[in-house]
Amino acid sequence: MKKDISIIGVPMDLGQTRRGVDMGPSAIRYAGVVERLENLTQTIEDLGDIEIGSRERTTTGESNLKNLKAVAEASENLASKVDEVLSNGRFPLVFGGDHSIAIGTIAGLAKHYSNMGVIWYDAHGDLNTGETSPSGNIHGMPLAVSLGIGDSTLTKIGGDHAKIRPENIVIIGARSLDEGEKVLIKEKGIKVFTMHEIDRMGMAAVMEEAIAYLRERDTDGVHLSLDLDGLDPHDAPGVGTPVLGGISYRESHLAMEMLEEANILTSAEFVEVNPILDERNKTATVAVALMGSLFGEKLL
Numbered sequence: 436m437k438k439d440i441s442i443i444g445v446p447m448d449l450g451q452t453r454r455g456v457d458m459g460p461s462a463i464r465y466a467g468v469v470e471r472l473e474n475l476t477q478t479i480e481d482l483g484d485i486e487i488g489s490r491e492r493t494t495t496g497e498s499n500l501k502n503l504k505a506v507a508e509a510s511e512n513l514a515s516k517v518d519e520v521l522s523n524g525r526f527p528l529v530f531g532g533d534h535s536i537a538i539g540t541i542a543g544l545a546k547h548y549s550n551m552g553v554i555w556y557d558a559h560g561d562l563n564t565g566e567t568s569p570s571g572n573i574h575g576m577p578l579a580v581s582l583g584i585g586d587s588t589l590t591k592i593g594g595d596h597a598k599i600r601p602e603n604i605v606i607i608g609a610r611s612l613d614e615g616e617k618v619l620i621k622e623k624g625i626k627v628f629t630m631h632e633i634d635r636m637g638m639a640a641v642m643e644e645a646i647a648y649l650r651e652r653d654t655d656g657v658h659l660s661l662d663l664d665g666l667d668p669h670d671a672p673g674v675g676t677p678v679l680g681g682i683s684y685r686e687s688h689l690a691m692e693m694l695e696e697a698n699i700l701t702s703a704e705f706v707e708v709n710p711i712l713d714e715r716n717k718t719a720t721v722a723v724a725l726m727g728s729l730f731g732e733k734l735l
């Protein structure tokens with residue numbers, strides 16, 4: 436089933452401290468995303484980038500969350516844009532920016548889905564709060580925020596309620612979790628396929644289980660939040676927080692192909708592409724190739 440896709444760029448780097456990830460949307464566009472997806476989709480439009488209010492970096496005394504105000508503002512803008520795209524019956528395809536943008540994406544999606552599933556493809560859990568975060572970087576918090584856990588400036592974006600349920604989340608590729616994140620995963624019963632499971636079961640079985648798991652939950656929509664650092668840094672070097680021993684390029688293609696075959700996705704985002712840390716736009720090119728598979732590209 437061919438989709439009507441609307442691209443939204445989010446040139447945001449305030450959720451972490453390494454500069455350059457704000458150029459991610461441009462890098463993905465230069466890697467030829469529209470050309471690649473044109474023949475795979477019903478229609479595709481590029482809505483350009485959303486407004487990022489203040490780019491000033493602040494560490495206000497009241498909170499240890501870095502650039503809290505600016506991240507919250509950008510998230511509000513993104514949430515309304517995603518909401519608008521869905522209201523037009525189209526598939527939101529969001530380009531980051533650091534992973535804090537998922538707060539806005541999911542807040543916008545939650546206006547349309549009350550039992551949404553989320554696939555979090557990532558080396559990290561992004562389940563920190565101001566209290567558990569080792570860094571104060573908001574890109575390590577978006578999944579917790581979407582569960583309604585954390586600073587109220589962030590959890591109230593798009594309405595003061597949890598946007599997703601813990602049992603509707605599947606994390607794939609985890610290999611770096613902070614202590615507080617481990618506690619939250621156990622407490623909330625979040626489904627996680629760590630690198631151990633991927634090694635042991637193989638990606639095909641992992642994706643089969645992940646898809647079956649979300650189907651059993653009767654989700655009314657499924658969002659893919661793909662952090663490029665979920666992949667091994669050899670395949671995706673242009674990321675701010677690389678972790679060795681990640682998912683391979685091939686395994687990732689298979690994962691995307693299986694999601695396409697299952698036809699369960701209603702939105703997607705690709706985040707953490709940092710062109711300054713990249714090698715000849717390799718990571719953006721990998722992201723675009725994965726999108727090819729995600730929207731049905733076949734060799735024969």
Ligand SMILES: NC(=[NH2+])NCCC[C@H](N)C(=O)O
Binds near residue numbers: 575612
């Ligand atoms: N989206 C990401 N790359 N997140 C990395 C988070 C790293 C670490 N767990 C932190 O909270 O600071």
Ligand SMILES: [Mn+2]
Binds near residue numbers: 558
């Ligand atoms: Mn990550």
Ligand SMILES: [Mn+2]
Binds near residue numbers: 561
């Ligand atoms: Mn992440």
